Amino acid sequence: MFIQLLFVHLYIMKSLETEIKQERPFRDEYEKLLVNILYTSSWLMNINSQRLKPFGLTPQQYNVLRILRGRFPDSYSNQEITERMLDKSSNATRIADKLKEKKLIERKVNKDDRRAVDIQITEKGLNLLKAIEDSPDLLNKQFKNISKEKAKQMNEWLDCLRR
Numbered sequence: 001m002f003i004q005l006l007f008v009h010l011y012i013m014k015s016l017e018t019e020i021k022q023e024r025p026f027r028d029e030y031e032k033l034l035v036n037i038l039y040t041s042s043w044l045m046n047i048n049s050q051r052l053k054p055f056g057l058t059p060q061q062y063n064v065l066r067i068l069r070g071r072f073p074d075s076y077s078n079q080e081i082t083e084r085m086l087d088k089s090s091n092a093t094r095i096a097d098k099l100k101e102k103k104l105i106e107r108k109v110n111k112d113d114r115r116a117v118d119i120q121i122t123e124k125g126l127n128l129l130k131a132i133e134d135s136p137d138l139l140n141k142q143f144k145n146i147s148k149e150k151a152k153q154m155n156e157w158l159d160c161l162r163r
Contacts (some may be wrong), residue, residue: 060090068121073120
């Protein structure tokens, strides 16, 4: 129920059933909850993609840069990046290739294991993240009607769902 209310507050829109042109009622509130979470996730991903487009990044590339910034000035291996990514099905190697082309990351041979590669964010990558965070944030505007207390409660409920 809270997720549906959140959805309405975030976007001031019609019911989920109307939005997805649902012709039959959901089997129960749990089925509706699942569809609502999936629909809302897709909706937020689209907003996030639009937010990052002017910076030439995909959400997955942005995620990798944030992961690397969290370890800066140290580095991570591809495997360590994959373990931390939001989208576990993303190909960290392919994403790193694209980021390297843009000079947002560097790859270096690991000193202890010559077969391993260490990946580190560059100054250019750090500056790009700062520019994104300093820009008007389309994503945060979607949460303007949600109090910090409700956001905290929602985070707790979503954490509980994954247990």
